[in-house]
Every structure is written in structure tokens, then in C-alpha cells.
Amino acid sequence: MDARLRRVNKEILDCKNDRASNIQVDLIDNSPFHLKGSFNGPEGTPYEGGHFEVDIVIPDSYPFQPVKMKFITKVYHPNISSASGAICLDILKDAWSPVLTLKSTLISLQSLLCSPEPNDPQDAEVAKHYMTSRSSFEETARYWTMIYAGGPGKEGLKSGAKSGSKDEVAMAGLEKAHVDQFEALGFDRSKVIDVLRRMNYRGANVAKINDDRVVEELLK
Amino acid sequence: MSSDYEYSDQEYYDEDDEQMFDEDGSASDMEIDAFPEDFKSKKGKQKSYEVPHEPLTQAQIEQFMAQDVENISGIFGVDVSIVDPLILILAKDRLIEKYMDNPTAVLVKAGLELPEKQTESSSRSRASQTGPRRSTRRQNSDQPRSGVSKIIERITPPVEDYGPFVCPICFDDTQTETMALACNHKFCSACWNAYITSKIRTEGEHWITCMAEDCSLVTPDKFIHFALKDDKATWERFQELLVRHFVSCNPNLKFCPYPSCTNAVSCPAASSKSVLTTIVPIVCCGASDSHKFCFGCTIDADHRPVICAVAKMWLQKCQDDSETANWIKSNTKECSKCQSTIEKNGGCNHMTCKKCKYEFCWVCMGPWSEHGTAWYSCNRYDDKSSIDARDAQSKSRASLERYLHYYNRWANHEQSAKLSVELYAKTEKKMEEMQITSELTWIEVQFMKKAVDEVFKCRMTLKWTYAMAYYLEKGNQKALFEDNQRYLENAVEELSELIESPFEPETIATLRQKVTDKTVYVQNRNEIMLEDTARGFQEGRWKWNVTVNGFDQAEEGEE
Known part of the structure; x- marks a missing residue:
């Protein structure tokens, strides 16, 4: 089986099995390479209580190239475009490492909501x-x-x-x-x-x- | 330490330079066979407007790189393969200095060694290195050996004996072959292969770090070679990237800017910015005679005799002004009080400057207050105040006029050079026909080619002399410069006229004589122009009427 498909399937399964982290990954249009991730807004932040959805596209050279992610849910945050949902986060760009997974990346997004970086803004x-x-x-x-x-x-x-x-x-x-x-x-x-x-x-x-x-x- | 090394570097270049010039000389000998002997009299002697440089092919650069690697490994006493990434990140001289100061820091920065915190936990063989930073300096002698041992460890894929290994990237547990760098982050070799291929192929990256998150260890050449296995194309691409990086890090080297040309040029004489006020490092990459470029700036053509800073200023000015200058000249006037440029786009002749609120008459440029009630018609042309105003006007026009004078000539020479090449294409056809129809030999019809080449070259020189003259301060030096310029210009015009004259098989012999003579003369004039200007730069003879980068202090001191 294709290594990329095997890996993505395993990652989706991992998220399904892990109820504790509250991270969900669902298929969009039946392809394992176009997904919708979602998580809850972190506690103690203005995003608490919200449910945020992220559009995920798995590129052909995944996991050697980073996944493409953007917020579907509109978010008011210095590092997230309020218009398009584009995300400014180093691990989605040059700091990407092939050992990062969908789950760990979504957790990183969650923690981005906790700690905005206004000096390197997207919006x-x-x-x-x-x-x-x-x-x-x-x-x-x-x-x-x-x-x-x-x-x-x-x-x-x-x-x-x-x-x-x-x-x-x-x-x-x-x-x-x-x-x-x-x-x-x-x-x-x-x-x-x-x-x-x-x-x-x-x-x-x-x-x-x-x-x-x-x-x-x-x-x- | 560092200066020693550089010095030996210099020697290396010098030897090769001489060789190159000999080759160069003999090559052009053959080309100009049809010309008198004294033509080549200057051969061997280096002209002051030429800068010693050496064209390098891809293979030669690789050799250079290998040599540098060897040098550094000799100085540091470390294994050759460890130096490769080292050399690529830091300018050589500083590297050696820094390494002597703190070898660990350099190795960490080069991605060859783990920062100490990680070292403790992951690498057994480096236990001796875990002391505080200061102590590593005293352990200098240990460094080489530990480097070598580490290399062996890095390129030998550790064999996994215990338990099934699940690669954290592809989650495959059937893979038996794993590889890891000194950081011991193990991944299956298929993933390494895919990762390295993707880095090299899609990102064009030569700086490949370990796949683990936040691990800055860099994969050395041998590791990459091993991981790529039989993928020759990617390996070659990697080599190319290394060479590219090597060249871009080395101030003595530069790639030829011509499309798809892979040659580079080594020009240690022009490696620092400060020498650019005295020399114009026009170099040739050796792939073709037309592949001439300036080593000091990004203008990809011969801009002799003028130096980079002035050439750049001129080009910038042309870009800013040329298109609009003519329009400004014909459509606007300046306010006689504050000199702002005003366009009259309708209405009466009673103008009020938007900036200084000065009121004046558009027709005579005199103050409006003197016009009394003579609205719409100006009959006060000869009044004194209007004349004064027009004088001021013409003064500011004069500077524009002056610029246009130089610009038009500058542009004209470029245009003419292009046209003469086009004309030659036609002439060449005719010559070839003549070769077939008459009994003239190939060599006998070649004089035209040489003449056109010379005209082209001289027009390029002339073009830039106008840029230079624009910025030269008035005085004897400028007068001399312009004399040389005029002689060359006259000679070139005469030669181009000769080239354009119609020729018939009967008259070709006399024409050939004339053209050849003129070509030699023009060549000499060009030589004089270039020589004198170059020498002027070296002697600091030229004074500018504006502030030129790099000249600031000299100018202030002498004025």
C-alpha cells in the first residue's frame, strides 16, 4: 500500500481512538487526503467554549511536505486571517518535520489560540x-x-x-x-x-x- | 591563522591567471591573423583596465570546493566528510577563527554536533564532551578523533536487533533497514530516501536536517549518498546545489548570469566592495566571448570604463527620468519662485502656484501683479521682471537639457551598436555569396566581421563614457576625458561609415585595406580611452559633481 495512504489512515484512526484529546478528524468528500479537523477552544482564553473547524489538505509528498491547513470557522486572532482563515504557524511552513502528525499539528493550532504571536501577524x-x-x-x-x-x-x-x-x-x-x-x-x-x-x-x-x-x- | 590561509589562496590564483592570459592571447592570435603584427604587441602585458580573473567550469568549481574542504580539514585536523557542511555555512576566514575560539559552538551551528543538553542523553560516544563549554577548548586535541569516530557512526546504519521497529513516519513495521544520524533518531531507509529526495527535488535544499522535530543535526554527504542509493539524478542535483551554495558564499566566485550558462568566474581582485571605486571588474566566464559581465555589480554587460557605483547611478537616473524628461520639457514650466514643476492643463494665463501661492503669468513668467488688468493677454514680454523670471526658468531647464544631451548620446550609441550588428548580418550574407561567385577566399572576407565587432565594442565604451562625463566635475581632467572621447567617437563614426559603404568585387581590395587600417586605429583609440580612465581611477584623478558611493571621504578631504 502507498506509504502516504497508510500513514494518513493510521493518523485518522489514531484521532478516532483518542477520545481524551478531543481532536476529531473527518473525511470531506470521501477522500482521505481532504479532511476536516476540529477541536474545542482552549480553556481560559476568549475562544473557550467554541468549536473550531480546520480544512486539511494532504499534499502528494506528505509527510515530507507539511499539510495545508486553514480555519473553516472564522477566528479573531492575530495569526489567523479573519477573512480567509489562513494560518501563520512555523510548523506549517519551514519548521515542519515528517514526524509531526495531524493530531500533533491540530494540537499546535489549539495552543496557537492560547498564545498569539502579534509580532509575526497574519492579520x-x-x-x-x-x-x-x-x-x-x-x-x-x-x-x-x-x-x-x-x-x-x-x-x-x-x-x-x-x-x-x-x-x-x-x-x-x-x-x-x-x-x-x-x-x-x-x-x-x-x-x-x-x-x-x-x-x-x-x-x-x-x-x-x-x-x-x-x-x-x-x-x- | 586565517591570513596565512588566504595568502596561499592568492598564490594559487595568481599562477593560474598567468596561464589563462597566455591561452587567451594565443586564442585571439588566430582570430586576427589577417591583421598587422603590431596588433598584438600588447599581448602578455596586463592592461590596467583589465582585471585578472579566471573562468571556471562546473567541474573546476567542484575541484575548488574539494580543495577548500581539504584545506580546512588539514587545519582543523578533522575528517574530510565532516568539513563539507562546515565550509558551506560560514565564510572561510571567520570559520577558522570561530573554530579556534569555540569548536563545539561551530560544530553545533553547522548541524554537525548536538547541542550539549541533547548530547548527554543520546550519544554514548560523546560522554567525554559533556563538560561545561569552557573545558572543551582545552580538549582541542580530542576533537579530531571524536569527529572521525562520529562520522563512522553516522554513516553506518545501526542494525536493529531487538523487537519489531515501527518507523514513526510511515508506521510500517515490515521495514528492516533503518538509518539514523548521531542523534539516534531512527527512521526506515525508505522514508529517509523519500525525505531527502523531496528536500532536494522540490525544495532545492542542500541543508537537510534530521527528520525528527526540533533536531538540527545535518545529514552529511555520505549519508545522503547512502540514503539515495541508486538515484543518480538526485545525487547530481544535490551536488549542484552544494556548488551553488559554495559559490554564493565565496566572495571570490560568481556565477555567469547568462541564461543556462553553468560556468563561474573567480576574481579575487574584486572580492571586496571597497576596490570597486578603483577598478571595473568586467569578467568573461569563458563559455562564449559574449558572456561578459561585471563581477562587482549586477549589470550584466560590459560597463567599462565607468565604475559600478556611477554606472548604477546613471542607469537609475535614466530609468527615473528618460521617459518623463521629454514630456516635462515640452509640457511644463517651473514656478519662478519655488521651482516646482507646473503643468497648465487649461484655463487662463493667471497662474497661482499651488505650493508657494506665487501668482504669475504663464506666457511671460513674470509676476501677475504687474499685469494689472490685462487679463488673458500678455503684452509685457520685454519687461525686466519677466526676463529675470525667464532666466531662472532657463537655468533649471539647462540642467534638464544637460541631462538630455548625455542621455541622447548614451542611447544613440546603444542603438547604433545594435543597428551595426543588424547591418553586418546582411553584409555577411553578401560576403558569403561573393565567396561563391568570385575567387575571394574565406579569410579575405573576414575583415568585416572584425570591424563590426570593434565598432560594437567601442560604441559600448562610448555609451558609458557619456554616463561618466555626466557625473564628472568640470575641469582639466574632464576636458582631457572628453578629448579622448571625441577622438574615439570620430574614429568610430568613420569606421561605421566605411562598413556601411557598398562594396563590389572589384573594389573590395581597397575597401579591405581602408577598413583594416581604420579598425586598428579605432582599436587603439578604444584602448587609450579605457587605459586612461582606468589609470585615472587608480590614481584617484576623477572628481565627481555628485556624491558617489565609496568616494565620500576622499572627495571631502580634497575639496
């Missing part, structure tokens, strides 16, 4: 948010976990959020008062959210960015 905007205000970042990450990963959310976070409708302001990690302020000037709400997010209008930064600059950006 620069999220990283900026993380660096400016940790508490605001965590709140947003928790909100994303709740919306996308089925997390419990913070009690009394945003009243309307629980009902299933997404609160765009919270999604972008912004203050409702700020968005309202610029919306009152006659700008489109979604545009205000977009600009403020790009400018990292959060925490201590709010004092540094004067309103004129925001308006200038809005007018562009």
Missing part, C-alpha cells in the same frame, strides 16, 4: 487591535467565538446579539458610541465601521487620532 489589523487594547481584543475574540464557533458569549455582552443577529460594531471590536458619533455626521454606518477598524480606533488610540483624520478617511 495585521487584528494584531494592532491586540497590541493596543488587550481587553477590547479579547472581548471581540469572544464575540466572534460566540457568533461563529458556537461559544457561550459573555453574559450581558450585547443585548441584541444573543438573538442571532450579528452586531457589526462588536464584530469589528469598536465602541458603539464612536460609530454613532461619526454616523451622526451623515456617513454610512458600514463605512464608518470599516474606516474605524482600519484606523484601529480603539483604546488609547482614540485619543491619538483626531476626528478630522477620521473624516478625511471617510471622505476618500
Whole structure:
């Protein structure tokens, strides 16, 4: 039997047998080379309680080349693209070793959620948010976990959020008062959210960015 | 220690250089048979505009590498196979220094030895090395022997006697053959083979570490050879990668930049950046006469006589300016107060500079305040203030004008050189026909080829002299430079005219005489141009009107 197939089959079996680690690997479209991995958000992080799914593609030269992984579930994290789910992690690139398995790689992803590396970001905007205000970042990450990963959310976070409708302001990690302020000037709400997010209008930064600059950006 | 080694290196190059020049001389002898004797008078003597260099083929580079490996193994007293990766990671001289200082650190960095923590647990044979770092220095004499013993251990696949072995990569327990480096991370040889092949083939990597996670031990040549078994192609590719890396690490070596050319050139004279202010290291890789390139910079053509820094500046300027300069000249004017360039894209002649708010008249460039109520029509052309404004305008135009003067000539020579080669292609056809129809011999119709080659060469020189002249400071030296340039230019123009003149079988003899004479003259002029400029660089004669990299201090000191 093909060494790659044998190895992947064994790895899938390993994950099935190991209930303790809570890592699951399932087939997508019946091929053992295109898989869906999933795990729970680590405890004590904004991702706690969420269930995260990862798209896994096994390349032809596996295990000598790294697996290709990206998040299916949207995640608010400095090293994960909030748009595409692409992951910035050394072992998925040059630090890959053939002894690493699907399970160990998924565990590494899990621990990536515990310890973001904002100095080597995949998503620069999220990283900026993380660096400016940790508490605001965590709140947003928790909100994303709740919306996308089925997390419990913070009690009394945003009243309307629980009902299933997404609160765009919270999604972008912004203050409702700020968005309202610029919306009152006659700008489109979604545009205000977009600009403020790009400018990292959060925490201590709010004092540094004067309103004129925001308006200038809005007018562009 | 290190300087000793380099010195012997130098000697090695020198010997070969002489040999090469002899070969070179005799080769060109044959080509120019049809020319007078004094043509080759300069043979043997090295010209000051030429830099000694040696073309190397792939095989020769490999020899070089082997020699370096041997040298280092001699100095370190370690086995040859251990040096291979060593030599590839660090510049030689520093390597020796560092090794003397702390052999363990170097070996760890080279991936030849495990960091001490791991050593303790995994390698039995290295028990003596587990002391604190300081003590290893005193144990220097032990180093060679332990190195050798380790090598043997590395390339001998340990035979697995006890229990069924399950390879942690392919999970196959039927494999009997396993291999491991000194770190004792065992994998089946099929996996090693696949891993190494994939590293070499798909990643183009010569630096192959152990497959285990976080293990930095590097697989030596012999191990790779052993693991690849009969896969000759991959082994050769690996060798090629090694050579590539070796060349890129060695400041004396450079690959020929021409497509699919595998030769390299050794040019120790141009190995440091600082000499590039005095020499122009144009080298030839030996594969073909046209494979000329500069050893000092990335311009892949002969840019003599001008040095790399100036040539680069000029090319950069041309790229930035040439396309737009003409447009600017014809479509814009400068504000007479702040000199910002202004394009008038409609409206009246009352201009207000966006930058300095100066108000002026577009037609006469004079201040608008003096125009009174004469809107839309300017009749104040001769007024003094307008004249002053136009003077200022023309001054800033002059610098652009000056640049265009040099640029046009620069570009013109390039264009002409190309055209003369095209023309020659036609002439050559005619010559061949003539060979068949008349009783002229092959050798008798070859003079054209030589002349065209010479024109091409001189036009390249001329082209770059314009770049140089643009940056030269005004003065006697520049005047002399431009004299030489003019003589060469005139001679080249005359020769190209001769080449283009129509020829018939009856007149060919006289034409041949004329062309040959002119070619010799042009060649001499080119020689003088190159010689004098090169000598000027060595004597520090040239002064620039801008700051040139590497010249900064010299310029300030003398001015």
C-alpha cells in the first residue's frame, strides 16, 4: 500500500481512538487526503467554549511536505486571517518535520489560540487591535467565538446579539458610541465601521487620532 | 591563522591567471591573423583596465570546493566528510577563527554536533564532551578523533536487533533497514530516501536536517549518498546545489548570469566592495566571448570604463527620468519662485502656484501683479521682471537639457551598436555569396566581421563614457576625458561609415585595406580611452559633481 495512504489512515484512526484529546478528524468528500479537523477552544482564553473547524489538505509528498491547513470557522486572532482563515504557524511552513502528525499539528493550532504571536501577524489589523487594547481584543475574540464557533458569549455582552443577529460594531471590536458619533455626521454606518477598524480606533488610540483624520478617511 | 590561509589562496590564483592570459592571447592570435603584427604587441602585458580573473567550469568549481574542504580539514585536523557542511555555512576566514575560539559552538551551528543538553542523553560516544563549554577548548586535541569516530557512526546504519521497529513516519513495521544520524533518531531507509529526495527535488535544499522535530543535526554527504542509493539524478542535483551554495558564499566566485550558462568566474581582485571605486571588474566566464559581465555589480554587460557605483547611478537616473524628461520639457514650466514643476492643463494665463501661492503669468513668467488688468493677454514680454523670471526658468531647464544631451548620446550609441550588428548580418550574407561567385577566399572576407565587432565594442565604451562625463566635475581632467572621447567617437563614426559603404568585387581590395587600417586605429583609440580612465581611477584623478558611493571621504578631504 502507498506509504502516504497508510500513514494518513493510521493518523485518522489514531484521532478516532483518542477520545481524551478531543481532536476529531473527518473525511470531506470521501477522500482521505481532504479532511476536516476540529477541536474545542482552549480553556481560559476568549475562544473557550467554541468549536473550531480546520480544512486539511494532504499534499502528494506528505509527510515530507507539511499539510495545508486553514480555519473553516472564522477566528479573531492575530495569526489567523479573519477573512480567509489562513494560518501563520512555523510548523506549517519551514519548521515542519515528517514526524509531526495531524493530531500533533491540530494540537499546535489549539495552543496557537492560547498564545498569539502579534509580532509575526497574519492579520495585521487584528494584531494592532491586540497590541493596543488587550481587553477590547479579547472581548471581540469572544464575540466572534460566540457568533461563529458556537461559544457561550459573555453574559450581558450585547443585548441584541444573543438573538442571532450579528452586531457589526462588536464584530469589528469598536465602541458603539464612536460609530454613532461619526454616523451622526451623515456617513454610512458600514463605512464608518470599516474606516474605524482600519484606523484601529480603539483604546488609547482614540485619543491619538483626531476626528478630522477620521473624516478625511471617510471622505476618500 | 586565517591570513596565512588566504595568502596561499592568492598564490594559487595568481599562477593560474598567468596561464589563462597566455591561452587567451594565443586564442585571439588566430582570430586576427589577417591583421598587422603590431596588433598584438600588447599581448602578455596586463592592461590596467583589465582585471585578472579566471573562468571556471562546473567541474573546476567542484575541484575548488574539494580543495577548500581539504584545506580546512588539514587545519582543523578533522575528517574530510565532516568539513563539507562546515565550509558551506560560514565564510572561510571567520570559520577558522570561530573554530579556534569555540569548536563545539561551530560544530553545533553547522548541524554537525548536538547541542550539549541533547548530547548527554543520546550519544554514548560523546560522554567525554559533556563538560561545561569552557573545558572543551582545552580538549582541542580530542576533537579530531571524536569527529572521525562520529562520522563512522553516522554513516553506518545501526542494525536493529531487538523487537519489531515501527518507523514513526510511515508506521510500517515490515521495514528492516533503518538509518539514523548521531542523534539516534531512527527512521526506515525508505522514508529517509523519500525525505531527502523531496528536500532536494522540490525544495532545492542542500541543508537537510534530521527528520525528527526540533533536531538540527545535518545529514552529511555520505549519508545522503547512502540514503539515495541508486538515484543518480538526485545525487547530481544535490551536488549542484552544494556548488551553488559554495559559490554564493565565496566572495571570490560568481556565477555567469547568462541564461543556462553553468560556468563561474573567480576574481579575487574584486572580492571586496571597497576596490570597486578603483577598478571595473568586467569578467568573461569563458563559455562564449559574449558572456561578459561585471563581477562587482549586477549589470550584466560590459560597463567599462565607468565604475559600478556611477554606472548604477546613471542607469537609475535614466530609468527615473528618460521617459518623463521629454514630456516635462515640452509640457511644463517651473514656478519662478519655488521651482516646482507646473503643468497648465487649461484655463487662463493667471497662474497661482499651488505650493508657494506665487501668482504669475504663464506666457511671460513674470509676476501677475504687474499685469494689472490685462487679463488673458500678455503684452509685457520685454519687461525686466519677466526676463529675470525667464532666466531662472532657463537655468533649471539647462540642467534638464544637460541631462538630455548625455542621455541622447548614451542611447544613440546603444542603438547604433545594435543597428551595426543588424547591418553586418546582411553584409555577411553578401560576403558569403561573393565567396561563391568570385575567387575571394574565406579569410579575405573576414575583415568585416572584425570591424563590426570593434565598432560594437567601442560604441559600448562610448555609451558609458557619456554616463561618466555626466557625473564628472568640470575641469582639466574632464576636458582631457572628453578629448579622448571625441577622438574615439570620430574614429568610430568613420569606421561605421566605411562598413556601411557598398562594396563590389572589384573594389573590395581597397575597401579591405581602408577598413583594416581604420579598425586598428579605432582599436587603439578604444584602448587609450579605457587605459586612461582606468589609470585615472587608480590614481584617484576623477572628481565627481555628485556624491558617489565609496568616494565620500576622499572627495571631502580634497575639496
